[in-house]
Each structure stands twice: as structure tokens, then as C-alpha cells.
Amino acid sequence: MLINDYYSQENHGPYELFDLGDFELESGGTIRSCQLAYTTFGKLNPNKDNAILMTTWYSGTSKIMEQVYVGQGRAIDPDKYFVIIINQIGNGLSTSPHNTPAPFGMAAFPHVRIGDDVRAQHKLLTEKFGLDSLALVVGGSMGAQQTWEWAVRYPEMVKRAAPIAGTAKNTPHDFLYTKTLNEAITSDPAWDGGWYKEPHAVHRGLRRHADLWSVMGYSTEMFKQELWRDLGFSSLEDFYVGFTQGYFLPMDPNNLLCLAWKWQRGDVSRITGGDLEAALSRITAKMFVMPIDADMFFPPQDCEDHQRMVANSEFRVINSHWGHLGLFGMDPKYAEQVDHHLNELLAIEV
Amino acid sequence: MLINDYYSQENHGPYELFDLGDFELESGGTIRSCQLAYTTFGKLNPNKDNAILMTTWYSGTSKIMEQVYVGQGRAIDPDKYFVIIINQIGNGLSTSPHNTPAPFGMAAFPHVRIGDDVRAQHKLLTEKFGLDSLALVVGGSMGAQQTWEWAVRYPEMVKRAAPIAGTAKNTPHDFLYTKTLNEAITSDPAWDGGWYKEPHAVHRGLRRHADLWSVMGYSTEMFKQELWRDLGFSSLEDFYVGFTQGYFLPMDPNNLLCLAWKWQRGDVSRITGGDLEAALSRITAKMFVMPIDADMFFPPQDCEDHQRMVANSEFRVINSHWGHLGLFGMDPKYAEQVDHHLNELLAIEV
Numbered sequence: 135m136l137i138n139d140y141y142s143q144e145n146h147g148p149y150e151l152f153d154l155g156d157f158e159l160e161s162g163g164t165i166r167s168c169q170l171a172y173t174t175f176g177k178l179n180p181n182k183d184n185a186i187l188m189t190t191w192y193s194g195t196s197k198i199m200e201q202v203y204v205g206q207g208r209a210i211d212p213d214k215y216f217v218i219i220i221n222q223i224g225n226g227l228s229t230s231p232h233n234t235p236a237p238f239g240m241a242a243f244p245h246v247r248i249g250d251d252v253r254a255q256h257k258l259l260t261e262k263f264g265l266d267s268l269a270l271v272v273g274g275s276m277g278a279q280q281t282w283e284w285a286v287r288y289p290e291m292v293k294r295a296a297p298i299a300g301t302a303k304n305t306p307h308d309f310l311y312t313k314t315l316n317e318a319i320t321s322d323p324a325w326d327g328g329w330y331k332e333p334h335a336v337h338r339g340l341r342r343h344a345d346l347w348s349v350m351g352y353s354t355e356m357f358k359q360e361l362w363r364d365l366g367f368s369s370l371e372d373f374y375v376g377f378t379q380g381y382f383l384p385m386d387p388n389n390l391l392c393l394a395w396k397w398q399r400g401d402v403s404r405i406t407g408g409d410l411e412a413a414l415s416r417i418t419a420k421m422f423v424m425p426i427d428a429d430m431f432f433p434p435q436d437c438e439d440h441q442r443m444v445a446n447s448e449f450r451v452i453n454s455h456w457g458h459l460g461l462f463g464m465d466p467k468y469a470e471q472v473d474h475h476l477n478e479l480l481a482i483e484v
Numbered sequence: 485m486l487i488n489d490y491y492s493q494e495n496h497g498p499y500e501l502f503d504l505g506d507f508e509l510e511s512g513g514t515i516r517s518c519q520l521a522y523t524t525f526g527k528l529n530p531n532k533d534n535a536i537l538m539t540t541w542y543s544g545t546s547k548i549m550e551q552v553y554v555g556q557g558r559a560i561d562p563d564k565y566f567v568i569i570i571n572q573i574g575n576g577l578s579t580s581p582h583n584t585p586a587p588f589g590m591a592a593f594p595h596v597r598i599g600d601d602v603r604a605q606h607k608l609l610t611e612k613f614g615l616d617s618l619a620l621v622v623g624g625s626m627g628a629q630q631t632w633e634w635a636v637r638y639p640e641m642v643k644r645a646a647p648i649a650g651t652a653k654n655t656p657h658d659f660l661y662t663k664t665l666n667e668a669i670t671s672d673p674a675w676d677g678g679w680y681k682e683p684h685a686v687h688r689g690l691r692r693h694a695d696l697w698s699v700m701g702y703s704t705e706m707f708k709q710e711l712w713r714d715l716g717f718s719s720l721e722d723f724y725v726g727f728t729q730g731y732f733l734p735m736d737p738n739n740l741l742c743l744a745w746k747w748q749r750g751d752v753s754r755i756t757g758g759d760l761e762a763a764l765s766r767i768t769a770k771m772f773v774m775p776i777d778a779d780m781f782f783p784p785q786d787c788e789d790h791q792r793m794v795a796n797s798e799f800r801v802i803n804s805h806w807g808h809l810g811l812f813g814m815d816p817k818y819a820e821q822v823d824h825h826l827n828e829l830l831a832i833e834v
Contacts, residue, residue: 306720307704314695321671321692342671345664350699354657354786370656430780436704 135235138333140384141226146197149173149227152258160404163244165234170258171227172196172220175204176212178263185265186210187255188219189273189280191461192393193385196221202463203272209476215269220258222251222276224392231388232333240388241328248276248400252283256291267291270480271419274298274461275432276393279400282440285417286402293484295419296476299432299458302440303401303410308431311350312398318343319387328388336387343390344379351378353428353457361455365464414443421447422479424472428457450475485585488683490734491576496547499523499577502608510754513594515584520608521577522546522570525554526562528613535615536560537605538569539623539630541811542743543735545577546570552813553622559826565619570608572601572626574742581738582683590738591678598626598750602633606641617641620830621769624648624811625782626743629750632790635767636752643834645769646826649782649808652790653751653760658781661700662748668693669737678738686737693740694729701728703778703807711805715814764793771797772829774822778807800825 143149149171157168173196178185188199188210196219204210204217221227223246231243238244259265271284271292278300285295286302301308319325322339330336356362362373382390406412423441425434434451441449452471454460460468493499499521507518523546528535538549538560546569554560554567571577573596581593588594609615621634621642628650635645636652651658669675672689680686706712712723732740756762773791775784784801791799802821804810810818 305704306707306710307699307702309720310695310707310724311699314692314699317692317695321688323673338671342664342667345660345667346696349657349661349664352657354655354781354783357656357660358786358789360656370659374660431704433704436708439708 135239136232136333136386138226138232138384138386141233141386146195146227149196149221152262154254154257157250157254159244159250160247161245165223165229165244166238168223168254169229170220170223170254172218172258173200175200175217176215178216182265183267183269184215185259185263185268186215186217186270186272187259187268187284188217189255189271189277190219190222190225191273191275191277192397193225193382193390194277195225195227198462202461202469203472209473209480210272218259218263220255222280222393223254224389224396226386226389230386231392232386243388243392246392246396248279248283248396249287249404251280252287255280256288265291267293270294270296270476272296272298272476275300275458276397276400278432279304279397282402283400285419285421286413287405289416289418292419294479294482295417295421296424296479297421298424298452298472299426299429299461301400301432301436302414303403304398305436309398311431312394315343315346316391316394318346319391325387328391330387333386334384337383340382340385340387341379344382345374347382347459348374348378350430351457351459353430353455355428356455356457359455410440411443414440415445417444417446419446420479420482420484422450422475423447424450424452424475426452426454426458426460428455430457432458485589486582486683486736488576488582488734488736491583491736496545496577497523499546499571502612504604504607507600507604509594509600510597511595515573515579515594516588518573518604519579520570520573520604522568522608523550525550525567526565528566532615533617533619534564535566535568535609535613535618536620536622537609537618537634538567539605539621539627540569540572540575541623541625541627542747543575543732543740544627545575548812552811552819553822559823559830560622568609568613570605572630572743573604574739574746576736576739580736581742582736593738593742596742596746598629598633598746599637599754601630602637605630606638618643620644620646620826622646622648622826623650625650625808626747626750628782629654629747632752633750635769635771636763637755639766639768642769644829644832645767645771646774646829647771648774648802648822649776649779649811651750651782651786652764653753654748655786659748661781662744665693665696666741666744668696669741675737678741680737683736684734687733690732690735690737691729694732695724697732697809698724698728700780701807701809703780703805705778706805706807709805760790761793764790765795767794767796769796770829770832770834772800772825773797774800774802774825776802776804776808776810778805780807782808
């Protein structure tokens with residue numbers, strides 16, 4: 135275990151912990167006393183049919199989901215819905231490489247899959263809150279991968295689903311992109327096979343990792359128009375150092391690698407023997423598939439490939455020059471579009 | 485100097501050398517006895533008006549330009565044209581970091597700009613061949629940067645121009661992409677500030693550098709359709725190791741860094757005080773601007789931004805799932821489209 139103040143209640147809370155006990159993983163191994171960090175807003179109604187599950191992306195926590203997507207007057211309105219945001223395993227708040235004691239922490243943390251997260255989240259929602267229905271599951275990027283997986287695994291429970299900027303089965307191109315993210319970290323000699331002694335030892339690798347996000351995470355148009363000025367940055371370098379590098383630098387490298395392994399292998403067809411059409415035909419939820427037009431690694435075409443295999447689905451493209459990381463909500467028009475689509479989705483009787 | 489058999493007459497020849505003497509560079513410094521490697525096909529006619537200049541891209545040499553673009557019955561037909569392919573400074577055949585003796589070789593090689601190459605090429609064409617007119621200048625990627633620069637610098641000489649998959653002024657997004665290429669190399673401890681003792685010491689960094697090309701150089705559609713099978717590869721890994729890593733591994737890291745520095749700063753408006761419209765309004769050539777539709781770092785939109793500022797120009801998009809590296813000609817339909825456009829361009833009276 136390495137103490138890393140970044141993953142604190144002060145930065146990301148308030149959140150609560152749910153103890154899953156010993157949790158067996160799909161690819162082998164067991165997480166002992168596996169903890170899911172979660173936070174809730176609003177109240178569960180007596181019929182228990184107003185619950186919204188929100189999932190988290192690579193590097194993201196419940197805090198940014200709250201800040202960007204939840205609010206009075208928003209589509210995800212705590213005055214109307216009981217909103218539960220669950221942090222995925224490995225994200226630093228839930229059980230993760232950095233907060234797991236020896237012998238299983240750090241580089242020895244077992245491989246976790248999207249399916250593990252969804253099973254763990256299902257346990258939390260059913261055992262802790264007694265839910266048997268979700269009005270909506272929504273998440274972006276890896277959160278979209280979890281959303282797809284929820285709709286496939288538990289079709290009877292998911293009434294509506296909105297995967298934003300993410301696919302049901304990861305593409306080989308996206309796999310390769312994530313490989314370069316990992317290599318930026320693991321090529322830093324300070325990474326030392328995952329056994330760094332100090333939480334911020336791998337800062338050079340994390341900076342290079344962040345630079346790959348600067349290339350693939352936004353868009354050429356965002357840079358041409360210098361939209362980073364809207365966030366208060368004064369030059370290209372001021373932005374990619376101050377924003378992108380600054381965002382990733384405090385994080386734990388093994389946590390990111392754990393998430394990346396999971397991301398690379400996101401695939402709802404694992405439960406149907408690799409038959410993607412069979413997996414997606416299990417979905418009964420009303421689904422809006424919502425890619426971001428300028429996304430370079432979950433591009434609209436890849437999302438549409440999967441949307442077309444879902445019976446009760448619509449393809450809703452969000453426009454933003456901010457590309458994939460538009461998920462963070464820098465673009466005010468992004469939140470407007472998301473709310474527009476989610477309001478429409480939530481108004482559909484199912 | 486480091487002997488590197490990759491840059492040999494056997495691999496890339498036959499080529500000849502033109503000695504520029506001491507060549508002063510725009511950003512300071514002088515290359516002593518600067519050599520341009522070039523090759524020619526066909527015969528110069530008595531009017532000296534059938535010359536075509538071809539330029540080279542990052543990592544490319546005259547050999548691949550010949551193989552992919554020149555041939556009887558092709559648009560660039562040596563039976564009709566006098567074709568001169570000039571290797572850019574730093575590409576390993578012309579004067580480059582790896583073949584320059586101390587004290588100026590390797591990490592001490594001076595910074596070279598696109599404008600330096602174009603001035604050097606102008607000297608070769610005028611002094612060696614007595615040319616005052618070029619029927620066509622054509623090149624891809626960094627070769628397109630040189631093509632743009634030729635049309636702006638020497639408008640009286642360039643009758644037609646076809647920049648393929650390249651811009652007149654590099655975008656900030658492309659600058660950042662190239663930065664990550666550089667960092668993949670320079671982060672390898674074996675790079676040692678550019679003073680590696682053995683030509684292939686930096687193989688780990690070169691592999692990571694190649695992986696970034698695998699992410700940005702092709703397209704998600706190429707990978708989804710597994711078009712690499714057409715080249716004889718048996719798996720995703722077999723392709724990105726066997727093709728992309730295998731291509732870059734034998735090259736000299738300092739040569740690539742020299743080219744990347746030049747690429748990042750490509751900008752025809754340097755001679756008009758930064759006024760891009762003024763620079764592009766100097767162009768009198770008939771110009772076809774030819775991006776590749778799936779290109780991720782010289783995307784069509786960025787090329788069109790510049791095409792629109794050129795009076796006598798057309799925007800001709802090439803369709804290929806191979807993306808930017810479609811330049812290498814893996815896609816048979818790519819060569820067809822290039823020939824179609826170039827035939828049309830060459831038939832226009834100017």
C-alpha cells in the first residue's frame with residue numbers, strides 16, 4: 135500500500151464504502167474484502183423505480199460525475215431521482231492496486247474485467263438498496279462499457295441505458311491506443327515493474343501518458359480554435375502541462391494500469407461465447423447510444439456498429455470540438471446536449 | 485558518425501549525391517559540404533519543361549517514392565517526364581545526423597527547416613539541371629509540406645503542385661502528436677541525450693515510437709476490417725510488430741528527431757511574417773490539395789483550411805481506410821485515385 139492523498143474524501147468525497155466480502159474475479163483471483171466506494175443523491179421512492187446508476191471512466195471518480203452530470207434542473211435531477219454513482223474497481227476510491235495490502239497490492243493486484251465491476255455493482259444495488267429496477271444506467275467511456283455490460287447482463291433490471299462515448303466491445307484500434315498509454319508509464323525506469331517506493335516516482339511516465347491524452351483526447355479543431363483559452367490557459371504548453379499533465383500527475387500508476395487492462399478487454403460478448411449479436415440481442419432497455427463526433431478512439435462509427443445491433447435503440451451524436459474528453463464538461467454545449475437526450479430518454483415509458 | 489547499413493545504396497539506391505558546399509540554415513548554423521541524395525527517371529526534353537520534382541516524407545526515401553508513385557502507364561510516367569526525387573536533409577541518404585562527422589553529427593546536428601530543404605533543392609535543380617520550370621511538384625506528408633513551400637517560395641517555377649496528406653502550416657494538434665513521437669525515443673535511457681554508441685541501441689524507444697504510428701497512422705476501420713491480412717500478417721500483433729515496428733527499427737533515432745523538429749515547424753508563412761493568407765496568395769501554380777479521408781493528423785479539414793486560401797486550387801480527397809500511411813501504397817485503390825487526380829492535374833494547361 136502507498137498512501138496517496140489524491141484519493142481522499144477531501145478531494146473526491148463524501149463517499150461511502152460497501153464491503154463485498156471476498157469477491158471472485160472472472161479472470162481468476164479473488165479480491166479480499168472488496169470495497170466499492172459510492173455516493174448517492176436524492177431519495178428512493180416507495181416503488182423503488184426512480185434509481186439511476188452512474189458509472190465512472192478511466193481515472194474518473196464519483197466526484198466528477200456529480201459535478202458534470204447531476205443537479206437540480208438537470209436531466210439527472212436529485213429532486214426526482216435516486217442517483218447512485220459507483221466507483222469502478224481500480225479507480226483509487228474503490229479497492230485498487232494502491233490501497234490493497236501486500237501480498238496482493240501494487241503490481242500483484244489481479245486483473246479485473248468490466249463484467250466484474252457490473253457484478254459487484256449489482257450486488258451493491260440489490261443487497262444494500264433492494265433494487266430490482268434501474269430507471270437509467272449512464273456513464274461515459276469506460277463508464278459506457280459498464281453501461282453496455284449492465285444492459286446485456288441484467289436486461290430485466292435495466293429500463294433505460296445511455297452509453298456515452300464508448301462501445302460494447304473494444305476495437306483493436308482502441309486496444310492499441312491504450313497499449314501506448316500503458317507503455318508511457320511502464321517505460322519509465324522509476325515504474326520498476328510496478329514496485330515504485332514513492333507514490334509520485336513515475337512522474338515522467340505519467341507526463342508522457344498525459345501527452346498521449348492531449349493528442350487523442352481532444353481534437354485538431356479544439357487546438358486550432360484555441361478553446362483552451364476558455365479554461366484560462368495562456369498557451370498551448372500552458373494547457374497541456376497545466377490541464378492534462380496536471381490532471382494525471384497525482385494519480386497512482388498501477389491504478390491506471392489496472393483500469394487500462396480492463397478497458398482494453400471490454401466486451402459484452404464474453405457471456406455469449408464471443409457472439410456479439412447474440413449478446414446485444416439480450417438488451418431490452420430503451421437505449422440511446424451517444425458518441426461524441428470528434429472522438430478519436432471511441433469514434434461515432436464504432437459506436438454505431440454496436441447500436442445497430444440493439445433492437446430498441448437510437449443513435450444520438452453529441453457535437454463537441456473537445457472530443458472524447460468533452461466528457462469532462464469543459465464545453466457548456468456538451469451538458470446541454472447530454473441533458474436534452476437524457477431528458478428525452480427518461481420521458482419514454484418502458 | 486555511426487555506420488547504419490539501412491541507409492545504403494543496396495536498400496535505397498541507386499542514388500546520386502549533389503554537393504551544396506557550405507549550406508547556411510534558416511535557424512542558424514551551417515552544414516558543411518551538404519549533400520543531397522537524389523535519383524532521376526526519364527529524360528529532360530529540349531524545352532526543359534517536363535520535369536517533375538518529388539519530395540520525401542518523414543522516414544521515407546526516394547526508393548519508396550519510386551516504388552509507389554513512378555512507373556510506365558502511371559501518372560508520373562518516366563516515358564513522358566523527367567522525374568527527380570530528392571531526399572530531404574536528415575532522412576539518412578542526404579546529409580543527416582548519423583552520417584555527419586564530429587563535431588556536428590548526432591545530437592549536435594543543427595536544426596533544419598522545410599524552407600532549408602526547398603532552397604537546397606532549388607539549388608540542385610537550377611545548378612545541376614538548369615531548370616527554370618517544374619511541370620509538377622508532388623509529395624506526401626512532410627513531402628507535402630515541401631510541396632506547399634515550393635509553391636510559395638518559387639511561384640514562377642512551379643506550374644502545378646499536389647500536396648498529398650499535408651498542410652501549409654502545421655497545426656498545434658499535429659505538433660503535439662510529433663512531440664509524443666519524439667518523447668517515445670528520447671525517454672529511452674539508451675538514447676543518452678543523442679549520444680548512443682551503437683546504431684540500434686534505442687530499439688525499445690523506436691518500438692514505442694512505432695506503436696504511436698500504429699495508433700495515429702492508420703484508422704480504426706482498417707483495424708476492424710483486419711486489412712493487414714492483405715499484407716500477409718496473421719494477427720494484430722503480428723502486424724504492428726512485423727510491419728510498423730519492423731519498418732522503423734533499423735532507422736537512426738537522431739535522424740528521425742531531426743525530421744520531426746522540421747515537421748513540427750512546417751509553416752509557409754515564415755517568409756510573410758506569419759501572414760498565412762499573404763503566403764498562400766503568392767501561389768500561382770495550379771494546385772490539387774489531396775488529403776486522405778481517414779488521416780488522423782493531417783485530416784481533410786486541416787488541409788481544406790489552407791486549400792481555400794489558394795486561388796487556383798481544388799480540394800481532392802483520397803479515400804482509404806489505411807489513413808495517413810496509405811501513402812505507402814498498401815491499398816491498390818489509393819494508387820488509382822492518386823493517378824486519376826495527377827493525370828487530370830497534369831493535363832491542365834498552365
